Amino acid sequence: MAPALTGVASEYERMKQYGNVPRGTVRPFPGFNTEADCKVIRKAMKGIGTDENAIISVVAYRSNAQRQEIKRVFKTMFGKDLIHEFESEVGGNFRAALIALFSPPTYYDAWSLHQATQGVGTKEGVLIEILCTRTNQEIREIVRTYKAEFHRDLEADIAHDTSGCFKRLLISACQGNRNELMDAQWQQVMTAGPECVIDRARAKQDAHALLQAGEAHWGTDESCFNEIMSMRNMFQLRATFEEYARIAGRDIISTIDREFSGDVKDAFLAVVKVAQCRPLYFAERFHHAMKGAGTNDSTLIRVIVSRAEIDLADIKRCYAEKYHTPLATAIQSETSGDYKHLLVALLGRD
Secondary structure (H helix, E strand, O other): OOOOOOHHHHHHHHHHHHOOOOOOOOOOOOOOOHHHHHHHHHHHHOOOOOOHHHHHHHHOOOOHHHHHHHHHHHHHHHOOOHHHHHHHHOOHHHHHHHHHHOOOHHHHHHHHHHHHHOOOOOOHHHHHHHHOOOOHHHHHHHHHHHHHHHOOOHHHHHHHHOOHHHHHHHHHHHOOOOOOOOHHHHHHHHHHOHHHHOOHHHHHHHHHHHHHHOOOOOOOOHHHHHHHHHHOOHHHHHHHHHHHHHHHOOOHHHHHHHHOOHHHHHHHHHHHHHHHHHHHHHHHHHHHHHOOOOOOHHHHHHHHHHHOOOOHHHHHHHHHHHHOOOHHHHHHHHOOHHHHHHHHHHHOOO
């Protein structure tokens, strides 16, 4: 039997097996009729009571771009703001999920970051989840939207609410300057595999630098970890982690667990896990949101809404493989009512 592939080699095998395009669960509705959808939603909220199933039958099966069109045309047809209608007609987590679904993706990320930095306490997990997983372009658009919508500077808010190495890592992420692959390099990856875009000499150099900054150093040189984790593209990071395991005799996750603590540890672990397998990182986010007493509904809503058109199908696969239960089953056991029905509809069929 051939040995199991690991690292960048296994990633290439996953690409060939599941396709080179991440798989979402929500796609543009082919028979989209804006006015008809607006009438369905209007009828569902008109009069006494609300027909939540009718709302779900439209909202869960339209892309975000189509929902933006529904929101615009609804106000033209009926002279009412759709979001205000939701706020007056439905409540709880169902309302929160609907409002999230009708928010443009960049605005929703910016709003989530604003909520995480304002008020009592800072929701560090939200900062990590968004800033350590988005692309350069997405981060730059989030920074611009944050400024335009909330009249505040995201970097300044992060600097005010965090400290130390954690603050520096998040500020690095806010720049949106990771060395991402160019289109031509992605084409090479798809045809020849990730090794063709990896600098093995640099990976070995970085691995030695991480070892000297951590395990082989009295104390920890956080700046070295920050530089490498913030600058290298995801394939290069995978190669670096492979080289690190060879020379250190343990994987990079074990080293981060030993050398760091608190929020900065969580942030570095997030970068590593996203580099290794982004859908698996989000599968773990789902698991932790439903683990133990109580459910973190804001995380359930945020991850489902933000990943539905990107890679939610891949996240479902990773969740089932790691936790041996379908994600839909887990969410059904933690939620209820129309809120549950909406989330399960967004997850799509297994």
